[in-house]
Amino acid sequence: MSTPPRPRAPMRRAAGFTLIELLVAIAILAVVALLSWRGLDQIVRGRNIITHSMAEERVFAQMFDQMRIDTRQAASDDEAGAPAIAIDGGALQIVRVFAVPPGAPPRLQVVRYRVTNGQVVRYASPPLATVGALRRAQRGGETGAWNALPMMQGVGSISARLYVPKVGWTSDMGDVRAQLDANNNGVKVPQIGNAPVPRAVTGLEVSVGARALARPVTRVFLVGE
Template structure:
């Protein structure tokens, strides 16, 4: 009878080695694809979050609420505060603040919002609370903040008299809620024709470097910004 020949031990070892190498290469390929997909999703989420923050920034400025003897916008070099209507107009108004602050060792661009305000006393308190939030917030103030994006630095400029100026300079008079002026009925300064936002984004993010966003007062630009 003819004897049937099988695989030798060496042939089996070689085949198993080849299959092991192919399995390792396949695993590395799948792992690389998974990592690339996760990184792509993370980058996309970072871009969408930044875009949502910039859209909210523009929406807050478009909704500036100017009241008699109350200035709607103020930049003190650390925090930009503004007044705007509450989502439900019958609830009154809000104080909104934007600032950069270190959070867990990382600079963050942050937005803060007060509860609905109905009286001038509530407005003055919320205005002061926004300043406190930007400098040394407590747990209550932090509950009303939203982190937008990591941020190295930021700058604000006002457009007045056909030029961009520092709001803290003599050409860009700061517009704050002054309780004394409020009580005396002093006139308030008008909002600037435009606001320029300059963000310095850190490396390692989906977007890095300098980003500039200009806003034009809708009543000045024919609803174009």
Template sequence: MRRRQGFTLIEVLVTVAILAIVAGLAWRGVDGIVRTKEIAEARLDQVLRLNTVLAQWEADLAALHDTRVVPALSFDGGAARLTRRSEHGVQMVVWTLRGRQWHRWASAPVTRRAELQDAWMRSLQLLGGEPGDLAALPGVGQWQLYFWRNNAWTNPQSTGDQSAGDPRAQALPQGVRLVLTLAPESGLSGEVTRDIVLRLRAE
């Protein structure tokens, strides 16, 4: 009998088919791992950016400074305005929501009453794109602030939180609650709530 040598065509075809199936399964596995990694990295970036922006928000409130020249902290439903102590003076800071992006605007540090009053007036007329304006966080559907007064969270726009006279004389809250509602384009979902105890610095 002749010794059989090599492989038949059918054996080669079967082997090639098996290898193709294994390669296809392996490719799907690798592709799935790569996609999962990309999604995880994107989500991590989004979470890190959110935490960075919230840290800035907390830093602004931690440096809150009452000059008795303009309101140290106010919220009109659309924008939160505050005065904070900086290394070279006092800054006017505004947080506001424009087109599903949470913006932060900060004036240059000032040391004179008239300059601070001018910064306050400019803060009432912001349109976006001014020097000092930063699109801090995209994908925010809405936001709301609450003030802690008399052992309860209250709406800053409620009549109980508004002074009848000079707004500069308005008693500041002991705490601030921030509620951000994240939009789908943020890559995240749900609400983010941060409560901050105020430790006010006054002149």
């Protein structure tokens, strides 16, 4: 009597993933990685833009704050022997009182703001003690004795207007000199209470245009205030 054959055991499926399942998983991971990279890239770009904007704002603030100090410390027209604030040769020139220790004789200083190679540079003369030195500094160029301080880069233009009483805002130095002559001619001798001669320029408006700006930034300063 023969033994009946044993039934075959069912074949077990090999453990693992099929090729199609692997391809689908890789595609999903690629999409997730791409979306994550784009999101991270936008975050980094946004942070860089904010950081750059904040740095530019600090530079603007420092430059305009220095202009405000120079304008506030502007000498009188009598002390300068000419308009204390002038626009000449593409530069803004301010004759200011130089801070000296108590008891020391007064000194004046000529300051110029000029755009050089796309950068605003503040040129400052050494302290001036004589009228001759002041005249040479007002009419001459920036020599090696002057201090040059770079203020802001990427500047396309810088313009200024002066506020002259009875004239208004102007960029014409002829209006300033006419006002100065009128002030000097209007002085009566003796003056009541030794009142100083009025300033020919009482306000300063500065506009700075830069490549990174949609429009120029403008600030207004009071002279001697």
